[in-house]
Amino acid sequence: MPLISLHGVSKRYQGGIAALSDITFDVEEGEFLFLSGPSGAGKTTLLRLLLRMEVASHGDVLAFGRNLRALRRSAVPFLRRNIGVVFQDFRLLPERTVAENVAVGLHVLGLSRRDIRQRVENALYDLAIDRYADHYPSMLSGGEQQRVAIGRALVMHPALILADEPTGNLDWELSNEIVRLFEELNAKGTTVVMATHDRFLLDAYPRRTILLNRGMLIEDRAAPKRAKGG
């Protein structure tokens, strides 16, 4: 069974503006998928549907075997605990240290202090930012801040990572670092869905790519066999 499944999904906002029209595709467990397309193509709306921040106007969105349209509000947090989310603008808490930012979600799980410290230390080490544990986000570069944001998602041990233009604010070198990081996570079995409009990245990392334009699925390009699944 696919990890994510969309069947004839449309999303219309008030005033009849169509953000997505009749989108159908599946994402298998352990897959790495790029969502591509110009600004306003519907990439972010699609990710918001997967996070159940919004509900599709038509069609079904299934994730982890559950129909998100029918999901009760009280069940949404438990869905999200399986999903790590990374944004273009990092969304770090400026008054918290790097370690505190990474740990922020772990309190939700009710872990012990020791477990939280262990998970945070491991994540910071894996992301090579352990020396910044006591720094504040403003003291870090954009690439380092994005690593912190990825760390915040990773410590929750998600089965799926949704990244919305995570390299949008980074230069080419840092963008490569971030995508390589996602590749490493994918190689360990985490499913990654990354939205980007950076054609150079898409060329440099040949993966399955869903191309959207004006809310419609234009192309579902399969990954070359050697790169599929990490």
Added chain:
Amino acid sequence: MAGNGPNALRQGLHLLGQGFKGLTVSPGQTVACVLSLAVAGCLVVLSASFGSLTVDVLDRAGRSAKVLVYLKDEVPAERVQDLMTRVGARSDVEAVEYLTREQDRAHNADLLPRDVMATLPAEAVPGQHGLEVTFRAGAGGTAGIGALASFLKALEGVDVVAEPPVGSGRLRALAAAVGFLRTVLMMLAALLLVGTLFFVVGTLTRTMERRKDEMNILRLLGATDAFVRAPIVIQGVLQGVAGLALGSIAAILVSGAVNAWLSVEFDVAVRLPAWPGRVLPLAVAGGLLLGVAGAFIATARREA
């Protein structure tokens, strides 16, 4: 916020810590909020306290209303006994006592100036035997005393029924008025408390504004609504309980000081009640309610 026992406990402690942290988000506003709650709480207790004392004093004064019934000189002792039995049988009469001529003379002598008394022989001061009838409290007010006086006047052997003591009925009416005033004052103080609720809401809204990003991130990381809201509720409850408890303690201290001052300066037995055994638990319960209500309004406003 689902989880097993230890996890739930850890979550609870974490949320409690976050609630305390919320108090420092806007310290000036928090202090102003707690102080305004304290003032309102103190006013509620003191208005109830002063009102109760006044009502009590006036009620006691009204209760001690006595009617003097002077008997004709020729009324014999057996007739006096009979009169006492008949009057004492009435439901509006608390007690009947016999007043001898000497007692009445001594009473009248007390009313005259000392220099006048010094020039008069003792037998010059008038004295007449009679009955001292104590009116029962709550037996009909001014009209009730009037009816009793009419009954007494009609009795055989009665010479004069002295007018009921000055304003005993009025005192009772005044006590009722003060009781009403006490209720009004308490309602005004309670309204002040409701006003301070908006102070609580304002402080909590400020905290929510400052922690908006954190709350959004927490929701995306799988925090339940209860987990996100709990620190706000805890902060509201802490403010509410701290404010009202502080106000109640202040009221207890003020009433204690007033009692001490009354005792030293005037040597009076009346005491301003403060009911610490009831006020403090009520303050905690009220603070809890106020905090929860404030948090509910603040979160509902933000989500609207």
